[in-house]
Amino acid sequence: MIRVKVGQLLRLPSVLSEMGYRVIVPTESNGVTKFADFATDSGIDLHYVRAINAPRDFLLPDGEKLFSYRSTATVTSYGLKIRFPTVEGPCPVTINAEYTAPSGRIAFFAIHPCHANSIRYLDSVMLSDPADPYYRARRDGMLTVVMECEEGDDHCFCVPAESWELEEGYCDILVRRSGDGFLLQPRSEAGKKAASRLEAQEELGSIKERPPKMRTSFRIHASEEDIDRGEAKGIDSCTLCAACTVTCPTCYCSDIEDRFHLVDPSNVERVRKRMSCQRRCYSMIAGGNIFLKTKEDRYRWRLKHKFPFSSKAFGISGCVGCGNCIAFCPAGIDMRRTVGRGTNK
Amino acid sequence: MKAAFYSLTSCEGCLTTLITNLGPNLQALWKIFDIDYFKLVREPVGGEKVPRVDIAFVEGAVVTSLDKKRISQIRANSSFVVALGTCASCGNIAYTASRGVDLSKRRLRDLEVFEAEPLSSHVNVDFELSGCPVSAEEFTEALLRLLNGIEPRQPDFSVCYECKLKGNRCLLEVGKLCLGPLAMGGCGAACPSVGAPCYSCRGPAVEADLAAYLKTIEKHGIAESKATSAIRAFTGKKIAELLKNGQK
């Protein structure tokens, strides 16, 4: 482990970028902290507690083009004719998908332990059989510089959510604030290599992560029955804005869209767009039937997916306790009131 | 296939936007359709007569006696009628502005003037494409779906959805009145993304919930009265209905 001054820590993004990584850093603008691509003039925010986006937005970017193909669309005087496989029987031609895998390695600088654990959750979803090739290509060779939190804000609950500890593979360099400098603990070969390029003030023993101070303490009880029975306080003021899923670092739902163009109608792009269970079309099936009709249905569904469904399907919880869904909800709806017991909130 | 583009009382901003923003798609449009009526582009083939078409796009609100006559002629001669823009889908600013004033002596040239109404108050409308002005991308998407015999769709989310996806700081948090939670999305949260509140220029979201919205802004210290006057100002009939139902 080494001790460095703040200037050296702030050099790390350029070091990583020289090492060939696409570096993502927390930046502050207009009162929000957002992760963004590193540029030499990036104002890096080392003091943030909460960011509105998450590593997810880079590993599973919204509107990602999956591939393009040529359809049999032709422009006739009767209009544009596209033969859809599902509408008019089997597809008349083989689709030769033109596909380029995303390339390059990504490095996340100064993410928090809950973010690191959100990547661990996304891995268990996206890499389970069959693995998503786009996600895998982005994620392979990833490096994370994890900045420990001393104290959470009013909305953080990573300690009750048991997501402050870092599994192997989810932290290449651990960073701890210490006096007027920082302690850097490399935890992988790649991490060592990056850290060795910084000017250290001194070499020290080693550190392990420790839990941040929490402002609330409670236990999570989130079985399906708990969620069905728990009160959904304040849900009448929910406007279905979907902020709770858009800003959640573990939400991965998506929709697939084929994009046609008027000028060259046979050139079709297939893209993946973000989706949210708070939206109407999420549970809409043929005929226009909606399963999750009310706000309460959608609220409980979100919690069920985060807790019992994820535990059952992937063996880990889908909630890392970052508190974004609470902090960014304009209606102030707090899921700790539904799944937290013995809460002092 | 035949298409036509009509203007009722409006600023003609929607059709102008299509002409300027469709780019190469505008020419493609002419290849796909026989367009006998699109006055902003060229003299109509059959003069002022409303031609028989497969799809009619209509911008503007129904305000004058001529508008009333035209919209019923358009409906009678078109298989599919698309209301283009918020004037046509909601009545827009003219809806509220024309109410509570004495219109009996007003004339627009020699035409009688009435309280502004969206197309749907007079005829059956098959699809509404909101926006002040409409977006060329949404227009193209709707058109491609129509050409393929698939129902076009409206965004099912409010402006907040795209605003949050862009990572904007919420204006409600700083005590500014933003109608985003009530407003139909699809504009890419154009206004809040540059720090200006949304005034719901696309009409209400599919699942707009006024009561929930008023509770939400109260939490941010914004008075209900301030909100209701802003809501009334712009998006016409649908918001007026929402307000009426909300007061029940």
Ligand code: SF4
């Ligand atoms: S963030 Fe809040 S108001 Fe928005 S959909 Fe979620 S619970 Fe509803």
Ligand code: SF4
């Ligand atoms: S559900 Fe809420 S607290 Fe849990 S990870 Fe998502 S945003 Fe964070």
Ligand code: SF4
């Ligand atoms: S179901 Fe809802 S809560 Fe779960 S990942 Fe999808 S959007 Fe997020």
Ligand code: SF4
């Ligand atoms: S600024 Fe307006 S549109 Fe954006 S999230 Fe807040 S209320 Fe919604």
Ligand code: SF4
């Ligand atoms: S943000 Fe609101 S006012 Fe601005 S373009 Fe979108 S719907 Fe219209």
